[in-house]
Amino acid sequence: MIKREIEKIIKDCSGEDGKVEKPISEHGDYASSVAFDIAKKEKRNPNQIAEELKDKIKSELFEKVEVKGGFLNFFIAEDALKKEISLILEQKEEYGRGNKEKTVVVDYSSPNIAKPFGIGHLRSTIIGQAIYNIYNFWGWKTIGVNHLGDWGTQYGKIICQIKKENLDPEKLSIKELEAVYVRFHKEADEDPEIEKEGREWFHKLERGDEEAVRMWEICRKKSIEEFNKIYQKLGVAIDHTTGESFYQDKIQAVIDEAVEKKVAVESEGALVVHFQDMPSVIIQKSDESTTYLARDLSAVKYRLETFSPDLFIYEVGAEQTLYMKQLFATVEKLGWAKKEQFVHMAHGLFRLKDGKLSTRKGKTIHLEEVLSLAEEKAKKIIEDSLSSDLTEQEKEKISETVAMGAVKYNGLKSHHRRDVVFDWDRVLALKGDSGPYLQYTCVRCKRVLEKAGEGDFSETEKFNENERKLALRLVEFKEVVEVAGETFSPNIIADYAHRLAKDFNLLYEGTKIVGSKKRIVLTKATKNVLTTSLSLLTVSLPDKM
Numbered sequence: 001m002i003k004r005e006i007e008k009i010i011k012d013c014s015g016e017d018g019k020v021e022k023p024i025s026e027h028g029d030y031a032s033s034v035a036f037d038i039a040k041k042e043k044r045n046p047n048q049i050a051e052e053l054k055d056k057i058k059s060e061l062f063e064k065v066e067v068k069g070g071f072l073n074f075f076i077a078e079d080a081l082k083k084e085i086s087l088i089l090e091q092k093e094e095y096g097r098g099n100k101e102k103t104v105v106v107d108y109s110s111p112n113i114a115k116p117f118g119i120g121h122l123r124s125t126i127i128g129q130a131i132y133n134i135y136n137f138w139g140w141k142t143i144g145v146n147h148l149g150d151w152g153t154q155y156g157k158i159i160c161q162i163k164k165e166n167l168d169p170e171k172l173s174i175k176e177l178e179a180v181y182v183r184f185h186k187e188a189d190e191d192p193e194i195e196k197e198g199r200e201w202f203h204k205l206e207r208g209d210e211e212a213v214r215m216w217e218i219c220r221k222k223s224i225e226e227f228n229k230i231y232q233k234l235g236v237a238i239d240h241t242t243g244e245s246f247y248q249d250k251i252q253a254v255i256d257e258a259v260e261k262k263v264a265v266e267s268e269g270a271l272v273v274h275f276q277d278m279p280s281v282i283i284q285k286s287d288e289s290t291t292y293l294a295r296d297l298s299a300v301k302y303r304l305e306t307f308s309p310d311l312f313i314y315e316v317g318a319e320q321t322l323y324m325k326q327l328f329a330t331v332e333k334l335g336w337a338k339k340e341q342f343v344h345m346a347h348g349l350f351r352l353k354d355g356k357l358s359t360r361k362g363k364t365i366h367l368e369e370v371l372s373l374a375e376e377k378a379k380k381i382i383e384d385s386l387s388s389d390l391t392e393q394e395k396e397k398i399s400e401t402v403a404m405g406a407v408k409y410n411g412l413k414s415h416h417r418r419d420v421v422f423d424w425d426r427v428l429a430l431k432g433d434s435g436p437y438l439q440y441t442c443v444r445c446k447r448v449l450e451k452a453g454e455g456d457f458s459e460t461e462k463f464n465e466n467e468r469k470l471a472l473r474l475v476e477f478k479e480v481v482e483v484a485g486e487t488f489s490p491n492i493i494a495d496y497a498h499r500l501a502k503d504f505n506l507l508y509e510g511t512k513i514v515g516s517k518k519r520i521v522l523t524k525a526t527k528n529v530l531t532t533s534l535s536l537l538t539v540s541l542p543d544k545m
């Protein structure tokens with residue numbers, strides 16, 4: 001990693017932790033302002049200090065080092081670039097893989113059962129999967145958990161309504177189950193007794209009542225079948241589906257421990273955790289039913305005992321920020337782990353711009369509809385642009401890959417904290433900052449290489465401007481993976497992939513690849529690094545495009 005290497009060289013020569021930046025324009029490939037830091041301390045002229053440092057720097061990494069206005073500007077030697085790019089070809093999809101020997105548990109997706117997979121959980125699913133992939137590639141042992149929302153009062157309420165309407169749960173679709181829940185609430189709004197009945201059914205469920213458990217199991221099974229279809233479409237596979245209900249028999253021990261350690265105290269019949277700087281939170285209700293927090297605490301304990309992770313990542317919506325803080329603080333109060341071992345990747349809202357999709361205003365938008373609409377749109381574009389000798393099945397497959405690539409990339413390209421506007425035209429555009437543009441670039445590399453023959457760096461002619469730009473981009477990859485991991489920002493990979501594709505296309509559109517050995521190498525390296533980047537984003541590639 002060039003940046004690290006330069007930082008080390010600066011440290012060796014000056015004893016300072018000098019900052020290294022990538023300047024825009026002609027001030028070298030990398031630059032450092034370390035001379036200013038030293039100048040401040042020693043009350044000397046920064047330019048003079050930079051000149052002294054420059055004389056000390058002896059590394060084959062640089063073609064030259066320049067001093068300008070106190071800055072040190074580094075120009076990477078072409079041979080160093082070529083060496084690293086040769087490594088990309090050698091190591092192929094392994095290039096850039098790290099070796100951290102640490103363990104992380106990533107809690108993501110985690111939809112709630114008995115209602116369709118909403119678009120809100122899409123963000124958690126794709127961002128969570130991307131951060132999982134990045135940590136895995138970075139060399140961490142990664143454990144993905146789908147903390148399915150499959151326990152809580154709402155399931156008592158659904159059972160209550162099913163009973164009241166004398167329905168057969170086996171015959172109800174997920175959408176109908178959601179409607180059952182809505183009807184319960186309508187009735188409960190008019191008659192508070194009904195609310196109580198719902199709670200009683202949850203009580204029965206918690207106590208293992210046969211009928212309640214049977215109905216709950218049906219709801220759960222149906223939901224999981226439905227969710228799996230979506231995961232399959234998205235190419236997402238979560239290691240463990242251990243939902244909230246899994247901790248049912250483990251909660252009492254946690255509550256006892258919390259009481260014994262005086263972390264939870266009684267308040268009006270309930271058990272509550274107090275904080276100095278946050279509102280209190282309930283761990284057990286006054287009717288003795290357990291809470292979301294109690295189940296999350298049990299989950300932390302279980303994960304600590306089962307996986308001994310160094311780090312916990314929760315990819316959960318920003319609306320749960322306070323709750324997550326309360327959870328992490330409670331874990332620390334219990335003495336199980338340090339708050340610093342917990343990260344909440346709080347994603348913003350998914351908003352829709354397209355008029356057509358907001359006709360269901362006020363209701364949740366079902367992901368299934370969004371995905372099939374994306375496929376339809378992709379198919380139309382593909383039908384208009386691809387040659388007709390493709391079979392219907394091939395077209396189907398390509399449309400799905402392109403549509404999913406578009407949806408996923410769109411959900412990953414902005415920082416997860418930001419709200420995302422879902423704009424069909426932008427999502428399915430073949431140009432600009434879109435998933436299909438990156439897939440297209442990869443396929444383009446592949447196609448060129450099929451007829452290009454072998455490449456190498458034996459030619460003596462130096463890189464031209466576009467080649468050099470692409471080469472520098474390629475060798476940036478390892479650094480990008482680390483920064484994305486360290487800052488929990490999959491968008492950094494997305495942004496990098498986009499820049500890489502742009503740099504390649506600039507070269508491609510300006511010169512012929514075939515016939516130039518060095519350009520063939522650059523194309524191969526681009527194909528490798530771009531494919532890896534996209535796989536980190538769970539974006540797969542169509543055969544043709």
Ligand code: ARG
Pocket residue numbers: 107110111112147148149296299314316
């Ligand atoms: N099921 C929850 C929801 O939809 C998300 C769960 C997140 N994970 C967790 N361990 N609390 O809001």
